[in-house]
Amino acid sequence: MSEREQIEAFHQEYLSLRENTPMMQRDGEECKAYHKWYDSAYVYFKSFPSLQKDSDFQIFVNAEKEGNCFVLAHIYDSISPSYKVLMLKTEKMNNTGGTELDAKSPLLFISHSSKDIAFVEALVDLLEFLGLNKQTMFCSSVPGYGIKLSGRIIDNLLSLFEEHNLYVVFVQSPNYYNSPISLNEMGAAWVLKTEFCSLLTQEMEFDKMKGVIDSSYISIKVNTADAASRLNQMKDDLVLMFGLAQPDQSRWETKRNNFLKLVGGLFPEKQDKTVNSLEEERIRLEVEKLKREEAERKQAKIRGNIIPSRSKGGRILKIFNAGHSVARNVSVEWLNPDDEVMVQWEFGLIGDITPQNGRSYNILLCEGHNETMSLRYTWADDYSDNNMFEEDVQL
DSSP states (O other): OOHHHHHHHHHHHHHHHHHHSOGGGOSHHHHHHHHHHHHHHHHHHHTOGGGTTOHHHHHHHTSOOOOOHHHHHHHHHHHHHHHHHHHHHHHHHHHTTTTTTTOOEEEEEEEOOGGGHHHHHHHHHHHHHHTOOTTTEEOTTSTTSOOOOOSOHHHHHHHHHHHEEEEEEEEEOHHHHTOHHHHHHHHHHHHHTOEEEEEEOTTOOGGGOOSSSOTTSOEEETTSTTHHHHHHHHHHHHHHHHTOOOOOHHHHHHHHHHHHHHTTOSOGGGTTOOHHHHHHHHHHHHHHHHHHHHHHHHOOOEEEEEEEOSSTTEEEEEEEEOSSSOEEEEEEEESSOOTTEEESSOOEEEEEEOTTOEEEEEEEEOTTOOSEEEEEEEEEOSSOSOEEEEEEEEO
């Protein structure tokens, strides 16, 4: 019996116990059967890298894990549509010879000279703003973004190339062309035909690009008039390749311009910054980053999500905490109540919600109901005692 067949056998065993066990006898065996099915499916779906950002996968793996048979039955009703979709998706992956299963994750590789560390740290900060992290970016000079590599450069890059879809950013400078290791990285990336982009420091001129990635390729020189627009294009390419969310345009432009100021572009009067001023700016950025991380750690985030139900006209509203802190004294207010939308329980004060958990409401829709449900959430957390968020969830 294959792994998929075993999972479905566990699934049917759970459904049989749920439907055929007398009410007073339900619990022990039914709960065991549920966990046997859920745990096996969880492990199976986790083995598919291409599912990690899938919405149905997120619904399934983030479901509440514990409860009596009645609680588990309620959880099952909310995740069973996602389970069925995931089984179809993984079947398709298997039938295509593992193409999607074996899909390589993208990785951004920054090829640079260690003497350009101030420039590179500013670049990493800009890329972090887009959503790249330690799992999706490699930079040997920045702590946390490198792994120990040894042996020939071509072998190291080939290893990363075999495991990932590489996107290489070359930081070209006079220092870069005085570094045999950097030039070897450039040659290896060119041989492997990876996606790439070149950033030229303010001291680097186009006619000095003498490597295999020369001035015939479009590059971004940080102190030219078109640097901002070319960085916008690089941003769009990375968002598409890495499946990132488009950043807020105003915040991106501020972040982009600060990067260009820091490395000496756009504003000629700033080009005489000393190494000390670059180091001071790097420290300031690091402090800001730590403050943001500390604030996020204290924050809860209450949101709502509508999940299809098995019953005709039915929906399940899941109000959950997507933050990092406990949401205390959560209150839910329905702003556009509709007689054609019936909710199982009253809204209002619903208590505390721990991170990645929530409350579920069964909803029945009648003919002529509103298309959306407008909700306002208020709560307290370690960051503030007066948090509020309003949203329209699609019914």
